[in-house]
Amino acid sequence: MGRMKRPAEFWKPEGEGVRCLLCPRLCLIPEGKTGFCRARKNEGGRLYTLIYGAVTAANPDPIEKKPLHHFWPGSLVFSLSSVGCNFKCDFCQNWELSQCRPGEVYARELPPEEAVEGAKETGCSGIAFTYNEPSIWWEYCYEVSREAKKEDLYTVMVTNGYLNLPAWEKLSPYLDAANVDVKAFTDRFYRRFPGVPSLKPVLESCEWLARRGKHLEITYLLIPGENDDPGEIREFCRWVREKLSPDIPVHFSRFFPHYRLQDKPPTPLAALEKARGIAGEEGIEFVYLGNVSLRGAEDTRCPSCGELLVRREGFTVLEYRLKEGRCQKCGRKIRMVGEFRKGGRW
Numbered sequence: 001m002g003r004m005k006r007p008a009e010f011w012k013p014e015g016e017g018v019r020c021l022l023c024p025r026l027c028l029i030p031e032g033k034t035g036f037c038r039a040r041k042n043e044g045g046r047l048y049t050l051i052y053g054a055v056t057a058a059n060p061d062p063i064e065k066k067p068l069h070h071f072w073p074g075s076l077v078f079s080l081s082s083v084g085c086n087f088k089c090d091f092c093q094n095w096e097l098s099q100c101r102p103g104e105v106y107a108r109e110l111p112p113e114e115a116v117e118g119a120k121e122t123g124c125s126g127i128a129f130t131y132n133e134p135s136i137w138w139e140y141c142y143e144v145s146r147e148a149k150k151e152d153l154y155t156v157m158v159t160n161g162y163l164n165l166p167a168w169e170k171l172s173p174y175l176d177a178a179n180v181d182v183k184a185f186t187d188r189f190y191r192r193f194p195g196v197p198s199l200k201p202v203l204e205s206c207e208w209l210a211r212r213g214k215h216l217e218i219t220y221l222l223i224p225g226e227n228d229d230p231g232e233i234r235e236f237c238r239w240v241r242e243k244l245s246p247d248i249p250v251h252f253s254r255f256f257p258h259y260r261l262q263d264k265p266p267t268p269l270a271a272l273e274k275a276r277g278i279a280g281e282e283g284i285e286f287v288y289l290g291n292v293s294l295r296g297a298e299d300t301r302c303p304s305c306g307e308l309l310v311r312r313e314g315f316t317v318l319e320y321r322l323k324e325g326r327c328q329k330c331g332r333k334i335r336m337v338g339e340f341r342k343g344g345r346w
């Protein structure tokens with residue numbers, strides 16, 4: 001881990017320890033200890049990241065897998081991950097990476113320039129920080145994103161959104177898009193699962209991303225009996241419409257028993273359909289159902305005339321019928337960043 005330790009940003013000395021200011025947990029870290037995420041350590045009164053360049057996965061994925069359906073469709077994205085998270089969700093799908101400490105799983109050192117080279121060599125159009133929580137990997141994400149921009153690659157964060165605004169601000173010139181997990185629309189859920197007092201910082205991150213013109217899509221994992229109350233979903237959709245935009249894509253994702261949350265059934269398909277119906281009633285224009293094999297679940301239709309615009313299956317774009325970002329039938333402009341790139345960079 002030695003070379004993966006680097007001075008951290010966003011902290012201040014406080015009393016006998018240091019206060020980490022990166023995420024809203026604001027850990028006060030005593031000498032020799034790490035913060036909640038276990039990726040940042042106080043050594044000699046200074047804060048260090050322990051995971052700079054510590055890469056547990058580096059591979060091309062379809063951008064649709066992030067999921068981003070309105071951003072460089074069909075392109076490949078070089079997906080990088082490390083270890084750790086600032087949440088502790090019992091249903092985490094990537095808990096083998098997110099819930100371990102640095103050194104517990106094999107990580108190779110990948111300097112930012114080599115990460116960018118890897119993206120280019122594999123025909124990727126961009127880089128995504130994904131699988132574990134990238135917020136707590138901020139210093140590396142920042143440097144890789146800066147390098148990526150020199151090579152005209154796009155950059156994406158797949159995140160829980162639990163990051164303070166100064167960190168978003170500094171990353172901003174080098175960040176193009178994010179998929180943010182809004183895990184529920186109640187503080188009760190955020191207290192119980194991620195183990196934080198409130199979902200407000202997550203909403204603030206989304207609102208900041210939308211305000212700053214970053215491409216944003218939202219994922220909401222529907223867990224039976226925990227966050228699938230129709231009233232809660234309606235409130236969530238109203239927030240998307242009023243505070244973000246009606247054309248921000250929303251992905252309702254199907255839950256399967258996982259990690260420590262084994263006593264819940266998979267989300268019934270009817271619950272997913274219901275959530276999609278509520279979103280439609282609330283004026284959300286692009287709603288997708290993820291983790292299901294339902295015909296049409298991932299297709300894009302024109303919100304004005306209903307014309308099929310993009311047909312997807314799995315993570316593959318099968319048909320792409322937008323022309324210059326517009327529905328060819330009614331001419332409506334559709335939120336879509338970039339052009340269709342079929343599985344490669346050029």
Ligand code: SF4
Pocket residue numbers: 020021022023024025026027034035036037038039040085086135136
């Ligand atoms: S990034 Fe880690 S150490 Fe810093 S406040 Fe968040 S959980 Fe604590």
